[in-house]
Amino acid sequence: MKRALIFDLDNTIYPVSAIAPYLFTELFELLDRHPEILDEENLAAAKDELQRRHYSLVANKYYFGAKLTEAGLNLLKELEYRQPMQPFDAYHQLKAIPLKKFLVTTGFPKLQWSKVKRLGIEGDFDEIDIVDPDLSTRTKKDVFAALLLKYDYKPEDVLVIGDDPESEIKAAAELGIDTFLFDPEGRHAEAIVTYRSAELDDVMTFLNK
Numbered sequence: 001m002k003r004a005l006i007f008d009l010d011n012t013i014y015p016v017s018a019i020a021p022y023l024f025t026e027l028f029e030l031l032d033r034h035p036e037i038l039d040e041e042n043l044a045a046a047k048d049e050l051q052r053r054h055y056s057l058v059a060n061k062y063y064f065g066a067k068l069t070e071a072g073l074n075l076l077k078e079l080e081y082r083q084p085m086q087p088f089d090a091y092h093q094l095k096a097i098p099l100k101k102f103l104v105t106t107g108f109p110k111l112q113w114s115k116v117k118r119l120g121i122e123g124d125f126d127e128i129d130i131v132d133p134d135l136s137t138r139t140k141k142d143v144f145a146a147l148l149l150k151y152d153y154k155p156e157d158v159l160v161i162g163d164d165p166e167s168e169i170k171a172a173a174e175l176g177i178d179t180f181l182f183d184p185e186g187r188h189a190e191a192i193v194t195y196r197s198a199e200l201d202d203v204m205t206f207l208n209k
Contacts, residue, residue: 002099002207003153006144006172007125008162009105009112012182012200014087014119016051022083024050026075034068052164054106056134073134080114087119090201094161095124097207100151103128104143106167109135141171148175161203165191180206 010016016023028047031038038046046062055076059069095101103125105112112130116122129143148155160172161180165188169179178194180203188196195206 002159002178003157004100004102004147004151004159005094005097005203006102006104006147006158006160006168006177007094008160008164008168009103009115010107011052011163012161013091013103013121014085014115019081019083019085019115020051023079023081027055027072030068030071030075037065037068038062053167054133055108076111077108077134079108079111081111081118082114083118085115085118087121088200090199090203091121093201094203095121097204101125102147104131104140104168105129106131106133106140108132139171140168141174144171144175144177159194159203159207165193169193 007013024047027050031043031046035043042062046058049058049061055072056069059072064072101124103116103121107130109130109132116128122128127147131138131140131143133139144158144160147153148158155176156178158172158177159180160168160177161182162168163182165181169181169191172179173192181188181191181193181196182200183191183196184198186198195202
């Protein structure tokens with residue numbers, strides 16, 4: 001019997017694709033101006049990955065270099081999202097589950113908090129923690145471990161729900177916590193997880209097993 005759920009934010013509670021045209025316009029224009037760093041193929045791949053992973057991780061993977069990386073960071077760290085947002089329909093079912101809930105997300109604090117407020121979900125969680133790798137060495141694994149300690153949870157008491165096998169899913173697995181990988185496009189068929197589904201509301205099914 002689970003006692004708590006830990007959610008990721010981006011592409012777990014809402015689809016980043018729904019806000020990308022507004023959110024990333026300036027960043028994508030910045031990248032477009034540097035074909036000497038990103039050829040057409042890598043530019044497309046980097047833009048796609050930026051909708052799922054922190055900017056610094058993508059910048060490092062695609063060798064943006066110090067100047068372009070810094071320019072992107074300066075743009076994003078002060079960014080706030082001000083347009084309407086909607087969570088996935090299934091999220092409304094999950095927030096009604098009578099368990100403690102925590103939101104742990106990676107990103108720029110000002111931007112992530114603006115998304116939380118636009119989604120109207122701040123009151124759905126007992127705690128919200130934003131991990132910014134540019135400000136601290138703290139990781140999602142560290143946050144998960146601290147939550148286990150603070151609330152006297154055993155790993156089997158918790159389910160982590162997310163979309164990224166290399167982020168929250170990996171962190172949870174390393175602590176022995178069960179994982180639910182939300183993978184609507186079947187991107188991560190090889191990922192080792194406890195549960196996986198293309199449907200977010202299948203969390204309910206697995207909790208009732």
